[in-house]
Amino acid sequence: MAKNLVIVESPAKAKTIEKILGKDFLVKSSFGHIADLAKKDFGIDIENGFKPTYEISADKKKVVADLKKEAKIAETVWLAADEDREGEAIAWHLFNQLGLKKEKTKRIVFHEITKTAILKAIENPREIDINLVNAQQARRVLDRLVGFEVSPVLWRKVKPSLSAGRVQSVAVRLIVDKEDEVKNFVITSSYRLTAKFYSTDTKKELLEAELPKRFATKDDATSFLSDCLNSSFAVKDIVKKPGKRTPAAPFTTSTLQQEASRKMGYSVSKTMVVAQQLYESGKITYMRTDSVNLSGQAIGQAKAMISNTFGEEYSKIRKYKTKSKSAQEAHEAIRPTDLTRNKISGDSAQQRLYDLIWKRTIASQMADAIIEKTNIEIEISGNKEILSAKGEVIIFDGFLKVYMESADDENGNSEETKGMLPVVNKGQKLTLFEMTATERFTQPPARYTEASLVKNLEELGIGRPSTFAPTISTIQKRQYIEKGEDEGHTRKYQLVCLKEGKLKERIDKEKTGSNKGKLIPTDIGVLVNKFLVNNFVNIIDFQFTAKAEIEFDAIAAGKKEWNEMIGTFYHPFKKRVVNAMENAEREKGERLVGKDPKSGKNLYVKIGRYGAMAQIGESEDEEKPRFASLKKGQSIEDISFEDAIRLFDFPRSVGIYEDLEMTVAIGRFGPYVKHNGLFVSLDKTDDPASIDEVRCVELIEAKRQKDRERFIKTFDEDTEIQLLNGRWGPYISYNKTNYKIPKTKEATELSYEEAVKLIKSQKGSGKKTTAKKAPAKKAVKKTAPKSAVKKKAVKRTAKKK
């Protein structure tokens, strides 16, 4: 029996550490936090110094019970949660919830999983740092208060089920602000002048130069070109300047997400899923980190590896410091666990991400690249303007041998790769090949991608490595933002070219305005943001978190009481909440777009209970207004009258199939065709306004086929038990609850007895179907047709069973 119980946060970490510590130590994991604020009444006693009520999280009951059992029989319990605010709180909760004794409990910390680091930690135990725990309690309580006080205001004033929070609301604000900048940006154009010269008499090599200044109009550019018709050109000067490039720091969560997005196009969640796989198979260190630090062991291994492979002159030991003020640095940077492995087994995503991490880590310990920048100035006879040709030569490649960081392409211009220039001499005459003035447009600011949003949040100190990916999915799930799908359009631009003593004009085309994959606010996002800015500026302020962090630090240092800090924040904040609840205007975003030609009534667009909608007539009128949902991609801000009025064309009858009518309409989940009680979603490419009978039949048949495939078999003994094919493979459905089938079993060969056994063994543990219950139906509508009432009532009782 092990004398020592060590508790860490991550199970993968537990496995590694157990190997290091040997048989006297049992190493277990808490799987992160085990306790959290109770859900009811905020879990905070506001009247009594904000005293929190904690409860063991539902999914951690088992973990805690198990740990409790092991702790009882151990001589010493070592609490080895991470060394940061959250880790200290985890240790504290473990101490409390496991009922540990002070005499037999020790708190230890290490920042890297190496034998020396862990043994050193064991030799230097300490007690739980209650000040640090209090800083965490302040953080937790603040977030609960903000989230649970402000969200209900939104339910009342904008739309039910919405949410606000210290992190998510700022993320949305960044995206809304950016969209405003894009919308307000005025695109102008100017003319950029480039010239190509023959550098030798053999006319083999071309020297490319550019005029530093731009021309405002085509006339200006043309007049410059015609001035050059009879000019001669000569090299005025050649200036060489030495330069260098330095490798980027090893990966943190946020920089890994950015690079994987830029180099491989991964979403932040994809990057995290793949990184987790690499971590669990022991190939990389922990992937949720804000540290750029490498262990001494890793640095030593990198040095040996680089010297052996590339030569000693390529190695340079570097220690990086974090630039982020909010960093807590409980772990190492993300790096391969074994730097000598430059290739791994695994699927292609794993291999590519590993390769990226390996290269970045190795490069971070390599020498600078030495470059030489050259600028050739070219004079024009009879003209005071000077052309300039810029080039770059790598004298020593250094870290560039393995890795080059990508840059965010802020303005959509691809970075020009400056290469080597042909050899020319000072005073040499040059022959003009061609000179071109090209119309260039100014670019609006780039919209955020997932990764560049993460970068921005991190710079503001908002959010943590473990929450960047979840935050992005939260604001998408709340439908505050969505990913753009617009491919853009082509735009014409003009060129004036001087060649062989003649001026010629032509027009070319380029693509612009794509927002594909970029983060765009929705109508609701814009509205909620407007409401929050109007009523809770202090919470939405970009500095709110940074200021709170300063106070958390003071609490951690024992210079401030956490409940005092919360009190100072809460009382004025609560006044704003009450004020907003009582006085704030309901935010509907209503806009009058025109008049319905048929009834002569007003046509509005606004946000309703279920999202963006159009409405004909007034709510106050005796006769009920007509309603229609907006389609995906349409916005109350800029939908045209024509598009809005067309929404009332639905439901539309498309024809008869099997003696029954088919109708096309737009519902909660987009356009669909309905036939004999069967609903089939239209394809993205189908236009609900023009879709025909043939296509609808095709869709219905495809849906029927899919439903048939879903069905594997039933048993004669009990037809209620069904074997079905789902998204995650075959499963058992019985009485509206689902049960899984072990992966080792072939579903088609499952017997009735086995199925019953599976159902019994999973009973109780099986959660009710997670499919979110339909939004609570309101009391039956009085005006609704009777048949509909009946249908709903029947459905409901059936569900209750």
Add this chain to the structure above:
DNA sequence: CAGTGAGCGAGCTTCCGCTTGACTT
């Protein structure tokens, strides 16, 4: 889930961070 959207207003929604499985469009 699917032609909702006001209303008398029950009873529901909601936060951030730390971790993995469980999830059944």
